[in-house]
Amino acid sequence: MSFMTNFEFWKLDKFFDEDTRAELSALDPEADKKDIEDRFYCDLEFGTGGLRSLMGAGTNRMNKYTVGKATTGLGKYLLDRYGAAQCLSHGVAIAYDTRNNSEVFASVAADILTGMCIRVLLFDKPVPTPELSFTVKHLNCIAGIVLTASHNPKEYNGYKVYDESGCQLVPRQAEKVTRCINAVNDYTGISFTGNDALKTMIDVTDDFVAAVLKQSLLTDLALKQELKVVYTPLHGSGNIPVRRALALDGFTDITVVPEQELPDGNFSTVKSPNPEDRNALNLGFALSESLGADIVLGTDPDGDRVGVGIRTADGENRLLTGNQIGVLLLDYVLSHKDLSTVRKPAVVRTVVTSELGAEIAKKRGLTVFSTLTGFKYIGEKITQFEAAKAEGRESGDYTFILGYEESYGYLVGTHAGDKDAVVSSLLICEMAAEYKGRGITLLDRMNEIYAEFGYYRDAQDCFTLRGKDGLEEISAIMEGLRSGISLFDDTVRMIDYSVPVAAEPGFGMLPASNVLKYVLADGAWVAVRPSGTEGMIKVYYSVRGGSEVEVKRRLKWIRGRVLKELGCGF
Numbered sequence: 001m002s003f004m005t006n007f008e009f010w011k012l013d014k015f016f017d018e019d020t021r022a023e024l025s026a027l028d029p030e031a032d033k034k035d036i037e038d039r040f041y042c043d044l045e046f047g048t049g050g051l052r053s054l055m056g057a058g059t060n061r062m063n064k065y066t067v068g069k070a071t072t073g074l075g076k077y078l079l080d081r082y083g084a085a086q087c088l089s090h091g092v093a094i095a096y097d098t099r100n101n102s103e104v105f106a107s108v109a110a111d112i113l114t115g116m117c118i119r120v121l122l123f124d125k126p127v128p129t130p131e132l133s134f135t136v137k138h139l140n141c142i143a144g145i146v147l148t149a150s151h152n153p154k155e156y157n158g159y160k161v162y163d164e165s166g167c168q169l170v171p172r173q174a175e176k177v178t179r180c181i182n183a184v185n186d187y188t189g190i191s192f193t194g195n196d197a198l199k200t201m202i203d204v205t206d207d208f209v210a211a212v213l214k215q216s217l218l219t220d221l222a223l224k225q226e227l228k229v230v231y232t233p234l235h236g237s238g239n240i241p242v243r244r245a246l247a248l249d250g251f252t253d254i255t256v257v258p259e260q261e262l263p264d265g266n267f268s269t270v271k272s273p274n275p276e277d278r279n280a281l282n283l284g285f286a287l288s289e290s291l292g293a294d295i296v297l298g299t300d301p302d303g304d305r306v307g308v309g310i311r312t313a314d315g316e317n318r319l320l321t322g323n324q325i326g327v328l329l330l331d332y333v334l335s336h337k338d339l340s341t342v343r344k345p346a347v348v349r350t351v352v353t354s355e356l357g358a359e360i361a362k363k364r365g366l367t368v369f370s371t372l373t374g375f376k377y378i379g380e381k382i383t384q385f386e387a388a389k390a391e392g393r394e395s396g397d398y399t400f401i402l403g404y405e406e407s408y409g410y411l412v413g414t415h416a417g418d419k420d421a422v423v424s425s426l427l428i429c430e431m432a433a434e435y436k437g438r439g440i441t442l443l444d445r446m447n448e449i450y451a452e453f454g455y456y457r458d459a460q461d462c463f464t465l466r467g468k469d470g471l472e473e474i475s476a477i478m479e480g481l482r483s484g485i486s487l488f489d490d491t492v493r494m495i496d497y498s499v500p501v502a503a504e505p506g507f508g509m510l511p512a513s514n515v516l517k518y519v520l521a522d523g524a525w526v527a528v529r530p531s532g533t534e535g536m537i538k539v540y541y542s543v544r545g546g547s548e549v550e551v552k553r554r555l556k557w558i559r560g561r562v563l564k565e566l567g568c569g570f
Contacts (some may be wrong), residue, residue, distance in 0.1 A: 003040035004029070006059060006505040010431045011063075012038070015188040016065070023057045038467040046070055046181050048174045048212075048376060052149055052158035055101060060103075062157040064108045065280055068190040070159055071109045073181030075116040075142070080180075081141050084117060090140055090300035093118030093202070096133035096147040096236045097302040099157050100265030102126070105147045109159075111194030124201045126263060128303025130411075132419035133166040133379075137417070138207060145234040149301035151274035154267050165386075167417035169381030171511045209245050212423045215334040216249055218430040220437070224250040228293040229434040231425075232284045234256040234273040236301030237262035241422045242309050251429055255291060257283045267301070275300055275307025278319040285309055285317040295432050295442070299421040305408040306421035308428055310443050323354035323458045323542075324446055326404035329424065330357045331449060332363050333412055334432040338355075346385070346398040348378045350405045351497070351517060352527045356456045357404065360449070367398060369504050372497065372513045373529060378403035380419035384507065386414070395506040405457065406540065455546050457551035459559065461539045472536040477537060477566060481516055481528060487565050488558075490521040524554065526562060539566075 001009070010016055011024040027036055039058025043050055046067045049072055055062045078087055094110055096102035103126070110120045119555060121139060123132075128333040129146050136144040143161035152158075161169050161177065166358065169177065206522035219225065229246070231254055233239035239261060246254050259269050260283060267273040271282045275298040284296040296317075297307035308320045320328075338343050347361040348369045358368045381400065388396030404410045409419030412427060428442075435445055450456070455511065465473050481487075484498065495501065497518040500509035529539040539562055545551040 003037045006040040007036050010059075012190065020057045020065075027128055034467065043069075043182075046073075046174065047179045048167075048169055048171050048374065049269050050158060050160040053151070062105070062159070064105065064188070064192070065187050067105045067108050067159060068112055068192060069184045069187060070181050071112040072116075072184050072190050074145075074161060074177055075113050075118055076183070077177045077180040078118060078143055079116065086142060087118040089119070089200070090142045091121055091198075091200075093121045093124045093132060093135045093139065093141045093144040094146070095121075095127050095129070095135070095144070097129070098126045098235060098265055098276060099147070099149060099301060100154065101157055101463045102147040102212055102265070105157065105159070106145075108192065108200055109145055109147070111192055114195040114198040115191050115193050117195070117198065118338045120199045121202045122199055124203050124549055127177065127205065127235075128241060128299075128420075128422060129160070129421060130207065130242065130304055130416040130418050133416040133418040133420075134208045134211060135202070135204050136162050136164065136166040138204060139202075139212075145355060146302065148308065148567075150302050151272065151276070151300040151305060153272045154265060162417070165379075165383045167383055168374075168376035170376055170380050175266070189348045193390060203242070206240055209248065209422070211413075212241075212245050212247060212420070212426060214415070215413045215423050216426065216430065217333065218434055220434075221250045221435045223433040224430070225252045227251060227295075228251055228253045228255075228291060229295055229297060229429055229432075230255050230257065230284050230288040230291065231297045232281065233265050233299050233303070234270060234275065234280060234301060234305060235260050235262065236273065236298035236299060237263075238303035238425075241303065242297075242299060242425050245422055245426050246429060249430070251433075254551050255287065255562070256295070257287055259283055266479065272421055275299050275305055278309075281309050281319065282309060285311075288317075291476060293469070294436055295428070297425050297428065298541035299425065303421050304419045306410075306424045306428065307408055308442065310441055312443060318443065320442065320446075321458055322406040322408040323356065323456070323540050325408065325424075325428070326353065326406070326410060327357045327360065327403065328412055328431065328442055328446060329412065330402055331360055331425055331445070332427065332434075334360070334366075337401070339365060340399070342399050344398045345401050346381075347401055348381045348403040350374070350377070351495075351515070352529065353404065353459050354456055354542050355408045355523075355544070356449070356453060367504075369507075372510055373405070373515065375403070375405060375409050375411070375419045378405070378411065378419075382414050382417055386535050405459070415504060425475045450548075454546065455548050455551045457543045457545075457548075457555045461541075461559070461563070463538075464535060464536050466535045473538050474535065478516070478530065479512060487518055487526065487562060488520055491518050492521050493519040493527055520558075522554075522557060526558060528547050
């Protein structure tokens with residue numbers, strides 16, 4: 001059907017609720033034609049990141065009907081794969097964050113699955129995404145669902161699916177689920193009637209926090225009690241588990257930003273609840289100044305990413321980059337582990353993450369694995385390592401130590417199969433406390449690492465191109481780059497991940513992904529990647545040099561060159 005035919009059907013058919021029909025009736029077919037087209041020109045696509053879109057009425061929006069379609073398809077996939085008996089005995093865990101409609105969409109998913117005779121374990125309050133990942137393994141579920149759009153603005157929501165190992169679906173799995181979802185071609189055939197007898201409300205936060213605390217590395221309570229921390233959950237689900245974990249670990253001076261403590265799906269104190277954005281931590285920085293705090297922590301709405309702010313000696317409030325936090329965590333964890341007792345220790349990072357962490361890991365004898373962008377691929381490595389060990393295979397039998405990506409996502413331990421801001425917050429506070437006892441800050445330690453390994457500077461540009469036209473423009477940019485647009489004269493290698501690239505020996509090929517990476521003669525690199533879940537194109541930069549001044553200058557030049565050559569209204 002054409003987008004206008006779809007629009008008229010949704011606007012008039014009584015299957016759709018009154019609010020949906022009223023929202024669409026308020027649109028003018030002529031004046032709002034572009035908006036109508038974007039809402040209905042396609043079905044919201046289910047990919048390896050699940051669903052993510054603006055909320056609203058339409059086949060290309062997050063609403064109860066698109067959630068219903070995805071869940072119906074997922075239910076069919078689970079019944080086909082596991083059979084009715086396992087679906088009934090093991091069930092699916094469903095979680096949600098503090099976003100508007102997250103709890104509503106979670107209830108819709110629960111009703112649809114129970115109506116298909118699939119048992120559901122539904123959380124009784126908003127919880128972090130890593131807690132859902134933990135729960136799938138902890139309670140031996142066949143799958144998990146979490147309703148969240150992570151760090152996106154308030155207008156968005158999303159739907160992530162996890163397999164029985166607690167990891168997000170990777171392409172080979174998502175493709176099978178997608179086929180089942182696409183087979184649901186009639187929205188009016190979706191049954192939203194649930195079976196409450198198959199729904200159990202759960203609360204496993206205590207178990208999750210206990211698992212997080214097993215990763216604690218600092219035993220000196222006096223050092224912990226000396227650290228002053230300001231924490232903001234940015235109105236999200238990290239509030240309870242982060243504070244509980246820190247308190248149980250012995251930290252006593254934790255102050256929560258009061259304006260951002262309670263759930264608020266409108267995220268009314270920030271433009272965007274993203275701890276990668278320094279502005280999101282402004283209230284935390286202000287409170288830190290008044291209290292003389294040592295660090296500021298901020299977790300995103302679904303508690304899987306964490307940002308860290310430090311006050312410098314000259315009074316500047318500095319937000320550490322995701323790469324810096326990853327390097328500091330890696331350095332700290334390795335300094336506390338006796339690797340002689342660990343079988344084939346491994347670190348996993350993504351192809352758009354700085355090389356500094358890899359240099360540190362290799363120097364200390366660890367194997368470094370590189371995955372495609374997205375923590376699901378890091379989680380997949382954990383599953384592969386564990387499978388090799390269980391099967392007694394020498395090949396692939398590694399011990400996962402830490403996984404991280406540049407976008408503020410980290411995991412230490414294997415209690416979860418996804419990035420975890422709760423365990424990350426715990427270890428960030430521990431290392432800050434230990435370094436304070438030595439008279440230095442996290443920034444000081446970072447500078448010590450630079451002095452040993454060289455200066456690194458990383459950055460990212462992110463451009464939003466919404467709607468059908470935006471997706472077409474993004475596609476044109478990537479096609480232009482592949483057709484021979486030369487960004488740099490000193491490119492020594494261009495890696496096109498749309499063609500499968502060899503992974504580490506014994507792990508086959510990386511799946512195809514729409515990513516281009518340019519490696520330059522001096523070791524700098526630039527990667528260009530469209531988002532897999534929204535109309536956005538990202539450019540990643542990494543530069544290495546002998547001094548901070550040198551790398552700043554080089555990064556500025558490279559960045560300017562990219563923006564000039566790509567053009568496209570940026």
